[in-house]
Amino acid sequence: MAEIVLRDVEKFFGENYVIRKLNLTIQNKEFVVLLGPSGCGKTTTLRAIAGLEEIDRGDILIDGKAVQNLPAGDRDIAFVFQLFALYPHLTAYENIAFPLRATGESRSQIDGQVRAVAKAIQIEHLLSRRPSQLSGGDMQRIAIGRALVRRPKAMLMDEPIGALDAKLREEMRTELKRLHLENDSTTVYVTHDQVEAMSLADRIAIMNEGVLQQVGSPTEVYRHPANLFVAQFIGSPVMNVTKASVQTSGAVASVVVGEGDGSFGFPSELPQKMAAASHGQGDFMLGxxxxxxxxxxxxxxxxxxxxxxxxxxxxxYDIVDLKVGRQFIRARTASGYVGKPGETVYARLDESQTHFFHPATGESLNISFGGA
Amino acid sequence: MATAVMNRLDPRSRAAARGWSDLTIRNVFIIPTIVFLIVFNIFPLIYSLGYSFTDFSAASNEPVQFVGLQNYRDLLTDENIWSNFVITAKYVIVSVAGQMLVGFGLALLLNRSFAFKGLVTTLLLLPMMMSAAVVGLFWRLLYSPSWGPINYIFGLGDFAWLSDPDTALYAVAITDIWMWAPFVMLLSLAGLSAVPKHLYEAAAIDRAGSWYTFTRITLPLVSPLLMIALIFRTMEAFKTFDIAYIMSTQPTTELISIRLYKQAFQQWDTGKSCALAYIVLIMVLAITNMYVKYLNRAKER
Amino acid sequence: MANVRLDKVTKQFGAHTAVRDLSLDIADGEFFVLLGPTGAGKTTILRLIAGLDKPTAGRIVLGGEDMSDWTVAQRDVALVFQYYSLYPRYTVRQNLEFPLKSKVHSYSRAEIDERIERASKILRISHLLERKTDRLSGGEMQRVAIGRAIVREPRVFLMDEPLSNLDAKLREALRAELKDLQMKLGGTFLFVTHDQIEAMSMGDKVGVLNDGQIAQVGTPQEIYNRPRDTFVATFVGSPAMNLVPGDLAGGKVTAIDGKLVVPVNGHAGSAQAGGVTLGFRSEDIRVGPDEATEAVVHDVENHGVEQIVTLRIGGHLVKATVPANVPVTVESKVRFGVDAAKVHCFDAKTGVNLTAG
Structure with missing residues (x-):
């Protein structure tokens, strides 16, 4: 069991950053998910922790010990690959036994440990099969078994269920979560699927273009996204984002979306809150x-x-596209609530669930209204 | 049989757009090949099988007599023929083993990136692109006892590689290794580059050492291609004629194919030669069959 | 535009039967989604309609005409693949022109330009026309591929998982765009997917395919609310419908070792007493202190707007949707009940829904 610390980690590819000034601490026994679109640097980060990729600057510490110059085998971590990376010529048993045999443990000890792991992940009946005779889900179970059998300090997983179909992914999600609960191993998990990240993580670290965007619990990143990128990456359907401005007439404040496409009433404190966020009367992005x-x-x-x-x-439930002038805003309604396209309905924006972002930087203005 | 398959295709399927139907186009490509195979391969094969039961000699006009299995009986009890087979076996083992070792070794060296890799690979492949006759003549010069560079480099004085009955066969085998190791290298390289990189990464994570990784991951995964190289080279080595015939006249280098040549075209003992050719054919088939069985078993995994 | 009818179509590949005695009606101007797991025969059906494969038995009728013997070109259908299959060294414009310059159908320059302009406007790729296709992003490429289908104005659009290689946000956006496009063009769309969300959100009608046979055809609501069997029930909807074994007697089902008792209505009430499979969706479970059945929280998945809680009752796992603001901790005890109006009762052996009738 271990704590993993990334300190000012950087990696370049030619002139381009793959990872930029990354600082992240993964607590002992914590399940941290690195989330981001393809090419955001999350897999490179994971591979750097494993020692499969070298970094150009910074330190990687496992249990306080700098490991960035150690080969993968000396870091005492296990890695689960997206495409399983099972040894195709070996049976499931031999695959799980491989890391133990490689370090020359005794035959009886190996047998005991392999069978114990197989029992824990319920694959005892598959032990004599070769990978080509297994389904995707079972292959990944074997790969996880191979990772667990060593009792490594940390488990690193690179989109381990990304290659499986939707129904199986749902099942495997629960299995992985339970496995973590039972083994208490420090886990770093890479995915581009926000549902997976939300369901599995103790904390999510969201990356984009090599830069860490936000780290927080699933609830935090969902309710208080730090910027537009996080706001639109987390959650399905995607958060509505539109240009908007504030208008006041007397004691009533309202938010005008788009180029005057529609206006929604808001509590009268909005202008003060905008001022307090030192944003004044200008346009902003509403999410x-x-x-x-x-x-x-x-x-x-x-x-x-x-x-x-x-x-x-x-x-x-239903997702309904509402036409607000030339803008479309998607709403979630009870199933069948809106009868058919073309109908006129009435809408309001719940101020406690509204987010305000800077129009240029996309950073959150940290304006929030109390309530639910 | 072939036409039965073709008839099942619906000839109207895509024919309308073109002048020719798919069926016609297929036949235009296939029929010449089939005719060629029948005339030049299958017919001679069957005809020579017939000759192998007669005392036919292509050099005389005497009436041909059917002798039954007499030719086969004579050959299989002839001590000289057996010694030819022993020589051939020695040659095949030494030459093929050498090619596999050198070829796979070279492939391991080349299976990484370094400067001028393409050029080096091409240079290493040159020997197998040369004519066997030329290679034989050159190596005769290299082995020359009086002024050959091999003796000069190794300081062997006037050691006569090719006329010493004990070394001649091995000298020829070395030449064959030089010429054909690149072929094994080429196939091994294909095999090595087909091993997925993530398996090596998984092994590194699993704390496997380099020797363990080589024997447990690399070798088993490359073995099907190595086996194909082995089949090809064994078959070729078994029927080697040119290099040995050009390089040495020693009886210790009289491979079975040379024996066959002498019997057929120097002694004009055509019927018996056909029988010997059939014996060789059956042996090659048997060896190949063994390999292929192993290969299929490896492929099932 | 035309309607498509499959009449008792069977397709065998050697000993393997990919599609078995399948009949299907797709109305003119309908957005029809074929939904099924990998290997169910979805792509085979698409290829049969396109004419890339021939059925072993049965007829395929397009716009009232039997087209079993027609060539691919004669069928005049457009096919959009999962992989964009654009011609790589050409510009977007050249790619769009390609289907208009075939030998079978040749168009005048003016007409070609007009069609390309119209299609690229609909798909918002006008600014990309002169760009080489290898410089496009995934979403742009798939839009061009769809554009290549539109310019031909084919009788039927066939789409083979066109969105599955795109990232989630783009997939969501293109989902709405495709639906919008179909409403604008009024074309007949046959869309193949393994993603039930795509099927539900886009289809006018959804055909659920299992092992080469149609399990159910209906509107998304019908499929979701009245699944014909356990396969449809578990395949449509996320999380999958909970299924637990139970016993039917006196209009009530007793399930999970007697811990869950639910009255059932409809046909099931009068069905023969005996073993049944009880089905209920996660959102039809209520969690609260006054509910009848005790359970242990096995796992909690945070989905932002709500959480999916896996409940453990003895050896059974049941998933429940709980609002995000209800605190739930793993391994704690909770009580739950099931909305009796929303339960389904399936025949334990055949899996057929007894409730829906």
Missing amino acids: IRPEGVLVSRQQAPGYVPVEAHIIEPLGA
């Missing part, structure tokens, strides 16, 4: 998740009329 867009079939105070466009029924 609101579909569940923050409240829809009513009847006219109600604070609600403005909008036209429903495409309706996506997702079973448990």
Whole structure:
């Protein structure tokens, strides 16, 4: 069990940054997910921790010991690859036994440990099969078994369930989470799938273009995204983002979206809060998740009329595209709430779920309204 | 049989757009090949099988007599023939083993990136592109007892490589190794580069040493291609004629193919030669069959 | 534009039957989604309609005409693949022109330009026309590939998982765009996917495919709310519908070793008493102190707007959707109940839904 510290880690590829000034501490027994789009540097970071990739600057510490110059085998970590990386010519048993045999442990000891791990991850019936005779899910279970059998200081996983189909991914997610609970191993997990990150992580570290964007618990990154990138990367359907400005008439404040495409009422403290965030009266980017867009079939105070466009029924709920002038804002409604495209309904933005971002930098203005 | 397969294709499928149907186009490509194979391969094969049961001699006009299995009986009890087979076996083992070792070794050296890798690879491949006759003549010069560079470099004085009955066969084998090791190298390189990089990474994470990685990962994964190289080289070595014939006249280098040549075209004992050719063919088939079985087993994994 | 009808189509590859005695009606102007797991035969059906493969038995009818013997070109269908399959060294414009310059159909220069302009406007790729295709992003490439299908104005659009190689955000955006496009063009779309969210959100009708056979055809709501069997029930919806073994007697199902008792209505109420499979969706579970059944929290997945809680009752796992603001901790005890109006009762052997009738 171990703590992993990344201190000012940098890696270049020619003139380009692959990782830029990365500082991250992974606590003992913690499950941290590195999340980001392809090419954001998350896999390189993971491979650097494993020792499969060299870094150009900074330190990687495992249990306080700098390991950046040690070969992978001496770091005492296990790695689970996306494409399983099982040895194709060996049986499942031999694959799991490989790391023990490689270090020359005794035959009886190896047998005991392999069988114990196989039992824990429920693959005892597969031990005599070769990888080519296994399904994707079972292959990854074997690969995880091979990682666990060594009792490494840390588990590193590179999109371990990314190659499986959707239903199986759902199942494997729960399995991985339970496995972590039972083994308490420090885990760093790389994925581009925000659902996976949200479901599995104690903390999520979101990366983009080699730069760490935000680190926080799933709830934190979902409710308080640090910038537009995080806001739109986390959550499905994607957060609505539109250019907007504040208008006040008397005691009433309202937010005008787009180029005067529509205006929604807001609490009157908004201008003060904007001023406090030293942003003044200028334009900003408004972000609101579909569940923050409240829809009513009847006219109600604070609600403005909008036209429903495409309706996506997702079973448990619907996603409705609302036409606000030339803008589209997606709302989450109860299943079948809005009858058909073209209908007029009424909408309001829930101020407690509204996010305000700087129009140029995309950083959050940290304006929030109390409430739910 | 072949036409039965073709008939099942719907001839109307894509024919309308073109003047020729798919069926016609396929036949235009296939029929000449089939005719060629029948005339030059299958027919002679069957014809020579017939001759192997007669006392036919291509050099005389005497009436041909059917002798049954007499030719085979004579050959299989002839001590000289057996010694030819022993020589051939020695040659095949030494030459093929040498090619496999040198070729795979070179492949391991080349399987990394370094400056001028392409050029070096090309240079190493040159020997196998030369004519065997030229190679034989050159190596005869290299081995020359009085002024050959080999004796000069190794300080062996006037050691007669090719006329010493004990070393002649090995000298020829060395030449064959020089010429064909690049072929093994080429196939090994293909095999080595096909081993996924992430397996080596997994092994590094699993704390496997380099020898352990080589024997447990590299070798088993390259072995199917090595086996193909082995099949090809064994078959070729078994029927070696040119190099040995050009380089040495010693009886200790009389390979079975040389024996066959002498019997057929110096003694004009055509019927018996056909029988000997069939014996050789059966042996080659048997050896190849063994290898292929092993290869299929490896492929199943 | 035309309707498509498959009439008892079977396709065998050697001993393997990919599609078995399958009949399907796709109405003119309909957005039809074929949904199924890998290997269910989705792509085979698409290829049969396109004419790239021939059915072993059965007829394929397009716009009222039997086209079983037609060539690919004669069928006049457009096919968009999972991999963009653009011609790499050409510009976007040249790629769009390509289907208009075939020998079968030749168009005048003016008409070609007009069609390209129209298509690129709809797909918002006008600014990319002179760019080489290898300089495009994944989303742009897939839009060009769709553009190449549109310019032909084919009778049917066939799409083979066109969104599966794109990242989540782009996939969501293109989902809406494709649906929008279909509404604008009014074309007949046959869209193949293994992603149930894509199927639900885009399809006018969804055909769920299992092992070469149609399990159910219906609107997304029908498929979700009245699944015909356990396969459809678990394949559509995320998380998958909970299924637990139970016993039916006197209009009630007793499940999970007697710990869960639910009254059932509809046909199931009058069905023969005996073993059944009880099904209920995660959002139809209530968690609260006054509920009837005790469970242990096995796992909690944070999904932002809500959390998916896996409950453990003895040896059974059940997933429940719980609002994000309800605190739940792993290995703690909770109580839950099931909305009786929303449960499904499946035949234990055949898996057929007894409730939906």
